[in-house]
Amino acid sequence: MKVLVVGGGGREHALCNAIVASPLCEKLYCAPGNAGIAAVAECWPIATDKVAEITAAAKAHDVDFVVIGPEIPLALGLADALIAVGIPSFGPSALAAELESSKGFMKDLCARAGVPTAAYKRFTDAEGARAYVREQGAPIVVKADGLAAGKGVTVARSVEEAIAAIDDAMIDQAFGASGAEIVIEECMEGEEVSFFALADGKTTRFFATAQDHKAVFDGDKGPNTGGMGAYSPAPIIDEAMKQRIMREIIEPTAAEMEKMGRPFSGVLFAGLMMTKTGPRLIEFNARFGDPETEVMIPRLKSDLLALLYACSKGMLDGVDIAWHDTAALTVVMAAQGYPGSYQKGTVIHGLDRAATIPHTTVIHAGTQLNAGGEITANGGRVLCITATAPTIAEAQKLAYQAVDQIDWREGFCRRDIGWRALVRNPA
Numbered sequence: 528m529k530v531l532v533v534g535g536g537g538r539e540h541a542l543c544n545a546i547v548a549s550p551l552c553e554k555l556y557c558a559p560g561n562a563g564i565a566a567v568a569e570c571w572p573i574a575t576d577k578v579a580e581i582t583a584a585a586k587a588h589d590v591d592f593v594v595i596g597p598e599i600p601l602a603l604g605l606a607d608a609l610i611a612v613g614i615p616s617f618g619p620s621a622l623a624a625e626l627e628s629s630k631g632f633m634k635d636l637c638a639r640a641g642v643p644t645a646a647y648k649r650f651t652d653a654e655g656a657r658a659y660v661r662e663q664g665a666p667i668v669v670k671a672d673g674l675a676a677g678k679g680v681t682v683a684r685s686v687e688e689a690i691a692a693i694d695d696a697m698i699d700q701a702f703g704a705s706g707a708e709i710v711i712e713e714c715m716e717g718e719e720v721s722f723f724a725l726a727d728g729k730t731t732r733f734f735a736t737a738q739d740h741k742a743v744f745d746g747d748k749g750p751n752t753g754g755m756g757a758y759s760p761a762p763i764i765d766e767a768m769k770q771r772i773m774r775e776i777i778e779p780t781a782a783e784m785e786k787m788g789r790p791f792s793g794v795l796f797a798g799l800m801m802t803k804t805g806p807r808l809i810e811f812n813a814r815f816g817d818p819e820t821e822v823m824i825p826r827l828k829s830d831l832l833a834l835l836y837a838c839s840k841g842m843l844d845g846v847d848i849a850w851h852d853t854a855a856l857t858v859v860m861a862a863q864g865y866p867g868s869y870q871k872g873t874v875i876h877g878l879d880r881a882a883t884i885p886h887t888t889v890i891h892a893g894t895q896l897n898a899g900g901e902i903t904a905n906g907g908r909v910l911c912i913t914a915t916a917p918t919i920a921e922a923q924k925l926a927y928q929a930v931d932q933i934d935w936r937e938g939f940c941r942r943d944i945g946w947r948a949l950v951r952n953p954a
């Protein structure tokens with residue numbers, strides 16, 4: 528089949544690498560893609576929020592199946608627009624994507640379905656929110672209701688910090704319309720895990736676990752980012768815990784969505800806090816994680832395209848989801864200044880040398896070819912250096928060996944990706 532992948536980050540490069548290797552894939556397109564994706568797919572210069580343009584281009588090129596990477600086109604109804612012209616896609620409808628695009632919707636659903644999550648209250652007026660924070664005390668968490676590119680959450684250590692976050696969102700409108708409503712919730716303690724399940728509208732199947740590193744600097748210091756590295760699987764989740772999470776969090780959510788007439792198909796990405804009393808939901812995402820995808824996909828033995836297509840056709844029951852017996856780890860190389868302002872267009876050397884390190888892949892997250900055919904940085908997160916090995920410790924060694932081949936003075940990376948897993952399993 529002719530396949531279109533929507534997105535242009537490391538997640539989409541990892542998806543494209545696996546899709547192009549599928550015997551089912553006859554032709555691969557990507558919108559907008561990046562310099563790495565261009566090696567495996569024909570890239571179209573269409574931004575991911577241009578729903579009508581993407582739909583028209585897919586139709587014009589006779590695309591049979593679309594894989595939607597990021598949350599924005601999902602929230603804007605790309606899956607709905609595609610199905611209206613007869614093209615199935617991997618990814619939920621806009622109504623089902625509200626699990627990610629409205630935290631209030633997600634919290635109300637969890638309350639009805641009995642999914643364990645932080646106690647919460649929704650607010651549309653700042654005064655009510657301030658009064659609630661004063662009454663509850665700190666620590667407490669303040670969240671913009673809508674999508675805010677990962678920046679809408681404040682884990683406030685004091686009442687003053689929480690009130691400043693409320694005023695930021697509701698008075699100063701730091702997140703635009705996304706902050707007109709906020710959710711205030713209990714602060715949970717524990718280790719965070721990214722848990723992924725596939726869904727086809729009625730059936731859910733466990734996919735994989737991963738853990739990412741959100742803080743920008745070593746030792747989990749500095750501001751939060753989209754993720755500076757990740758590894759899979761998450762050692763904290765054993766078979767029994769995996770089943771418990773499916774039973775207590777994923778299955779009741781999917782059942783409630785179906786009951787509401789918003790059947791969820793695509794990937795349900797649960798951000799979990801492993802607390803003393805068990806797994807509790809932090810948030811749902813309606814898409815694959817980035818950089819988690821970069822470490823899950825290389826471990827997958829089954830045909831990814833067949834799996835994603837089965838999700839879109841309600842045929843997930845019975846498909847094979849098999850894994851290689853390996854771990855994977857990815858180190859993100861970012862432009863200096865990220866997650867603040869950074870320079871674009873700097874030239875990256877040494878990618879060919881990095882590719883000679885065994886079991887290692889250079890995934891492009893934000894790159895572009897310049898007029899001279901050189902690979903340049905075109906975003907905050909620029910490369911994801913990914914390695915697979917029998918253990919996370921060995922994958923970490925290989926990934927950093929490859930990182931050390933790369934000559935890019937304007938870039939940086941964390942040197943401690945995987946530390947939490949290594950504390951658990953040092954070998």
Ligand code: AMP
Nearest residue numbers: 645668680682712713714715798809810
């Ligand atoms: P979110 O965008 O909802 O995933 O939140 C971003 C980050 O904020 C999460 O990865 C957690 O580290 C933290 N966080 C969010 N909600 C809570 C909570 N209720 N308790 C503790 N930490 C939280």
Ligand code: GLY
Nearest residue numbers: 739754816817818
């Ligand atoms: N790495 C977290 C996310 O994709 O939201």
